[in-house]
Amino acid sequence: MSSRLLCLSAFCLLALIALSNLSAAQTYCPNAASGSMNVTTWHNDTNRTGWQCNETTLNQSNVNQSKFGLLMQWPVTGSIYAQPLAVYHAPTDTCIPSPCSIVYVATEQDYLYAFNTQNGSDAWGLALAPLNLATLINSSYTSVSCPQGDSRDAPLCTAPVNPQSNQYIGVTGTPVIDPGTSTLYVVAAVCTNCPPPAGNQTEQVAYYLLALNYLTGALQANIEITNPSTVTVQTPGMQCSAQHLASPTGFNPNTSLQRQALLLATNPNNGENYVYVAFSDYPEMVANNGWIFAYYLQNNGGTYSFTQPLAAAPTPTGGQGGLWGAGSGPAVDATGGSGGTAPYQGSIYLSAANGYYDGTLNWGDSLMRLYPKNQSTFWPPADWYTPYDVNSYNTNGKQYCQGLSLSGRCNCDMDLSSGGVMIVPSAYTYTCNTANGNTCTNNQCTGSGCNVVITADKESKIYVSNQVSLGYFSSSGGNNIEVIQTPPPYQDTGGSQQGYWASPAYWYDGTSNWIFYNATDAVMGDAPLSLFGYVLATGGNVPSTSTPVPPSTSAAQSWTFNNPNSPPGGEAVGFCNYAPTPSISSQFKNGAVDPKSGIVWVIENPN
Secondary structure, three states, X not given: OOOOEEEOOOOOEEEEEEOOOOOOOHHHOOOOOOOOOOEOOOOOOOOOOOEEOOOOOOOOOOXXXXXXXEEEEOOOOOOOOOOOEXXXXXXXXXXXXXXXXXXXXXXXXXXXXXXXXXXXXXXXXXXXXXXXHHHHHOOOOEOEEOOOOOOOOOHHHHOOOOOOOOOEEOOOOOXXXXXXXXXXXXXXXXXXXXXXXXXXXXXXXXXXXXXXXXXXXXXXXXXXXXXXXXXXXXXXXXXXXXXXXXEEEOOOHHHEEOOOOOEXXXXXXXXXEEEEEEEEEXXXXXXXXXXXXXXXXXXXXXXXXXXXXXXXXXXXXXXXXXXXXXXXXOEEOOOOOOOOOOXXXXXEEEEOOOEOEOOOOOEOOOEEEEOOOOHHHHOOOOEEEEOOOOOOOOOOOOOOOOOOOOOOXXXXXXXXXXXXOEEOOOOOOEOOOHHHOOOOOHHHOOOOOEOEEEEEOOOOEEEEXXXXXXXXXXXXXXXXXXXXXXXXXXXXXXXXXXXXXXXXXXXXXXXXXXXXXXXXXXXXXXXXXXXXXXXXXXXXXXXXXXXXXOOOOOOOOOOEXXXXXXXXXXXXXXXXXXXXXXXXXXXXXXXXXXXXXXXXXXXXXXX
16 A cells, blocks of 8 residues: 555564566456555455555565654554455545545454554544444443453353453454445454353353444444354264254354454355355364355445345354364455356355365365355355365374374364465466376366365365366365475474464466465474465476575564575575465556565464
């Protein structure tokens, strides 16, 4: 948006990495055609590439210690887990001077702020006072308070998101903005009976979806999130199994967390914009299920109301199947991938975490494609990929399940939803190369090539799947394009497992397609790990190479460590705790990326 570094709550900038020798056609960037600098959704676009290719100011010459730094900061109440959003030149009368650029920040105490980045004032004319989303819904509601050791806490509080710093649960998933209707959608967790009366009563949690006018902050509509009577789940008697405790039940807000970012996507059947809200089971390893809901905001002559056309649970007769994705959002590609037509156009891609898998009713530990034309096409999945060892995984000396008589990814907490799903833009295609020893089935992209979907797991494996034929399940494996064991293994003193608790970013340099990824050490803080860049091949192995990204000589700050696999000329950038999800900014000039503008932005913060 402009040459400003915005520090909010505990977020800190750790490393800026310059990209060089860049030249790209606009077709590789999902937002290039619009020319918009708005950040209206998690990771910039619904492909979830993290690439802002319409930057106008920041480049490699002015992002350095002498020219780039903190310009302003604002105090907020509550921890920030949701990504801030931004709208450039919003035409609002409450923002002085108008038009102005607005940053929207939501916190775990159910507060929503709108900051004018031009002078630090409040963009809604509220004198820097935030909107209290809980009291907007009901004057008696509050955010969910989690004081440690209080027996009246909601079940959500028995395993708080971050017990060191987060004593509240309010807005966790990133909101989404619809610029066409000037609407901001946000989900808030609220306590409906706080403080609970003395005795055995506990906090009661409810989740609400709110629609607000992002120019004024006015509430348009809200709705409590519940499942329709036609979609139920059976409470599992054991985690990771199909044993049942009770008759079918529904969505339980007291044991669910709205961690994933919201998705705004056009329905392929009626052209209406649906908002998708995903939930994980929380605390994990309890009798509960993941869920995803779709909502449509109706405008009847200025009177707004929500309808719920779609709903699904990944494990309706099994256990768990939470939708985590490290805070990412479900991905959708309006182009439809190879072929560009139904039943692919408008499909939604997401992955389910630890959960029961049978391939008929339950899809735990699976990458899924949902086709949202109507309820019958939305669920069960239209397509999916499930690792071959979903039910047979064993430790083999790995970090998890050691000393336990368990098998299967769910039992060993080796789920496929520890990181987000990214759809590589359709300009990139891959064709299987039989010369490299591949069998080249249809799932592995024969003929003229295919578009790909990428995700990763807790074993540092990157999964690359054919967008229109994900691969289903095969006990012998080999049912997708490629499973890449990354990064090149480092053996730290603890011998601990590396894995992905983050999402990738995408970049096209005029010749090669890159993804940037960072793994996490399973023993947090045991060893800092590198940010890696991987080249996506057009045939053969995908990714074809892996190289630690060297730090920029003008980086604002970087963490380095003695890594023998670092490239010549510098150490790799190392990150502790949960790995960061990178983003990329660049400028277009004459239809191509300015070679002096490409920057990888990396923030380290607990997930």
